[in-house]
Amino acid sequence: MSLASALKAQGLTRGPVYATGIMKGYEAARMIADFKAQETIKSMTDRVLQENGCELDRVEKLGVYFEHHNVGSRYGITFQDxxxxxxxxxxxxYLA
Structure with a gap:
């Protein structure tokens, strides 16, 4: 008998005790907020670098992307490729 079945048998169908295996609403809201915060990191980084006179050229930006996302080990390609x-x-x- 699973925990969810045992709780249902006792008449518990909601609240923090009830285990359904489904993500709770507050967990989904937190994950969405984290995702939206990540979307702004690139623009914020570009702004901070520009304000401090440390603009990266295109190849340097690609290098940062290549290292940060582990492109070489994930997709088995060199930086030049x-x-x-x-x-x-x-x-x-997403298609590589």
Whole structure:
């Protein structure tokens, strides 16, 4: 008998005691907020670098992306292959 079945048998169908295996609303809200916060990191980083006179050129930005997302080990390509794919417009990390 699973925990959820045992709780239902006792008449407990809601509240923090009830275990359904489904994500709670506050967990989903927290995950959505975290995701939205990540979307703004790139623009914030660009702004901070620009304000401090530390703008990165295109190759440096690609290098940061390559290292941060572990592109070499994840997709088995070199940095030069990565740059070539970006230049050709064929780089799509979701299809690689």
């Amino acid at each position: 990565f740059v070539d794919r970006v230049d050709r417009g064929t780089w799509d990390p």
